[in-house]
Amino acid sequence: MNFEEYKLEQGSIMIAYSEKNLSVGVLKLMPGKELAKHNRPALESLFQLKGKCKMKVFEDDNSFIEVVLNEGESINISSLKFHIHSNPFDEESFTFWKATGDITEIIKDIRSGQKM
Numbered sequence: 001m002n003f004e005e006y007k008l009e010q011g012s013i014m015i016a017y018s019e020k021n022l023s024v025g026v027l028k029l030m031p032g033k034e035l036a037k038h039n040r041p042a043l044e045s046l047f048q049l050k051g052k053c054k055m056k057v058f059e060d061d062n063s064f065i066e067v068v069l070n071e072g073e074s075i076n077i078s079s080l081k082f083h084i085h086s087n088p089f090d091e092e093s094f095t096f097w098k099a100t101g102d103i104t105e106i107i108k109d110i111r112s113g114q115k116m
Helices: 104-111
Strands: 004-008 011-019 022-029 043-050 053-058 064-069 074-077 083-087 093-100
Touching (some): 022 083, 053 074
Antiparallel strands (some): 011 022, 022 093, 043 093, 053 064, 053 083
16 A cells, blocks of 8 residues: 655645545654644544644534543544644654545645645
């Protein structure tokens, strides 16, 4: 399997597979970095492969919960639920992600960025 890897200011995103109903890959976040607040039009399942990350998951009233994912832990984020992936820790974070639903437009936007 060939992974596509795209550089981000915060690390990189790897896409292993993507089609209309399923997309999977790995997010690498460098220490002290975080992604902007975002949501996805699909269920997003995250599994922490290496290191740790902190997830901030927002409710409709803009309150939020914070969850630290340690290696081997997972979280599911509902479709359209806003959240932030962050790595406030001292080592790189590698998080497997799976989107069950159509995120092809998001994947297209990622692919239009810089391929490593």
